[in-house]
Amino acid sequence: MSLSAYIHIPFCKKKCSYCAFYSASASGQTIEEYVKALENQIKHSDYKGCKLASVFFGGGTPSILLPQQYTRILNAIDTVFDISSSEITTEINPDSVSNLLDIGLADRFTRFSMGVQSFDDEELSLLGRVHTSSQAVDAFKSLRNAGADNINIDLMLALPSRDHLNKLKSTLEKAISLSPEHISAYILTPEEGTLFFDNFAPVSDELSDDAYLLTCEFLEKAGYEHYEISNFAKKGFRCRHNMSYWTQEKYLAFGPSSCGFDGKNRYRINCSVNEYIKNNGIVPPIIEETLTDEDLRSEKIMLSLRLSDGIDRKILDEICKNDEKKRFVDYLLDSSLAVKNESGGISLTDRGFLLSNRIISELM
Numbered sequence: 001m002s003l004s005a006y007i008h009i010p011f012c013k014k015k016c017s018y019c020a021f022y023s024a025s026a027s028g029q030t031i032e033e034y035v036k037a038l039e040n041q042i043k044h045s046d047y048k049g050c051k052l053a054s055v056f057f058g059g060g061t062p063s064i065l066l067p068q069q070y071t072r073i074l075n076a077i078d079t080v081f082d083i084s085s086s087e088i089t090t091e092i093n094p095d096s097v098s099n100l101l102d103i104g105l106a107d108r109f110t111r112f113s114m115g116v117q118s119f120d121d122e123e124l125s126l127l128g129r130v131h132t133s134s135q136a137v138d139a140f141k142s143l144r145n146a147g148a149d150n151i152n153i154d155l156m157l158a159l160p161s162r163d164h165l166n167k168l169k170s171t172l173e174k175a176i177s178l179s180p181e182h183i184s185a186y187i188l189t190p191e192e193g194t195l196f197f198d199n200f201a202p203v204s205d206e207l208s209d210d211a212y213l214l215t216c217e218f219l220e221k222a223g224y225e226h227y228e229i230s231n232f233a234k235k236g237f238r239c240r241h242n243m244s245y246w247t248q249e250k251y252l253a254f255g256p257s258s259c260g261f262d263g264k265n266r267y268r269i270n271c272s273v274n275e276y277i278k279n280n281g282i283v284p285p286i287i288e289e290t291l292t293d294e295d296l297r298s299e300k301i302m303l304s305l306r307l308s309d310g311i312d313r314k315i316l317d318e319i320c321k322n323d324e325k326k327r328f329v330d331y332l333l334d335s336s337l338a339v340k341n342e343s344g345g346i347s348l349t350d351r352g353f354l355l356s357n358r359i360i361s362e363l364m
């Protein structure tokens with residue numbers, strides 16, 4: 001089983017209107033104290049010397065860090081773990097790319113994940129993003145010019161904007177013209193407690209389905225492998241870090257409210273930024289869930305069906321021992337919601353992905 005690490009940076013310049021993640025604006029001093037606590041937590045890891053398959057800086061907005069702070073966290077990780085062959089990703093916002101490039105930090109990451117969301121300025125303003133479309137294009141080009149050869153672009157679908165499908169087409173065309181190695185495209189689901197939820201009615205299921213299928217069609221035609229419900233990659237560029245979540249590998253959690261998995265237990269560093277700083281990063285995690293073998297099996301079915309790899313022959317045979325489930329599998333194949341895959345199991349099609357929640361609950 002491989003091991004990965006997630007590093008949480010819970011600060012943002014400004015809250016986006018749709019965002020329900022825990023993130024806060026913070027003074028330079030708080031961010032500095034936070035980085036010190038993070039370095040200390042990393043130094044005290046029980047997994048010293050272990051090889052990491054991937055390291056992921058997420059947030060929040062990791063690129064809010066000063067270049068020296070990024071460097072210190074990376075040095076701490078490099079000292080404690082073996083990251084000689086790790087995929088090392090940082091999320092990055094278009095307005096703060098120059099932070100990274102200033103001191104040549106691009107070389108220390110193997111992958112960048114840029115939160116673009118849309119290339120339409122009206123949609124960006126609806127989402128409360130702090131950047132414009134042209135800033136996103138410039139940021140992408142600067143990363144490329146600095147040598148970044150593995151860039152993801154995050155996009156958002158099913159926005160309640162005027163003429164969304166046309167705007168989405170232009171966004172996809174622009175994204176494809178930049179030729180990123182990876183594109184994540186998530187359907188926006190407004191969550192309670194956000195400005196967005198209070199101000200906009202959700203879009204119709206029909207529009208949401210059309211936006212999703214349009215995205216699949218555009219990106220697949222452009223040569224991207226649709227390897228997970230919301231993720232598309234050029235050959236050889238699947239996100240190794242996210243694959244570790246989807247294939248039940250172990251991952252370590254650094255920073256408050258981050259989650260880890262040790263192969264059996266899901267745990268959380270359950271504290272606020274202030275508590276984390278006060279305890280210099282040493283906060284015992286709480287176990288949120290201990291998975292039995294049966295839980296692991298059910299979760300594997302659920303996660304596998306979200307991937308284009310699908311479930312393999314062995315799992316399918318087990319499922320089909322139940323007559324009702326076998327009939328359901330036949331129905332999925334007959335109605336092209338699923339296809340047989342190379343292993344002799346089944347994988348969902350794009351239309352199947354749209355109904356994945358219902359399909360997965362029938363097969364569990």
Ligand code: SF4
Pocket residue numbers: 011012014015016019020021023059060061093115
């Ligand atoms: S930048 Fe990301 S984490 Fe921060 S508020 Fe916006 S969506 Fe949320």
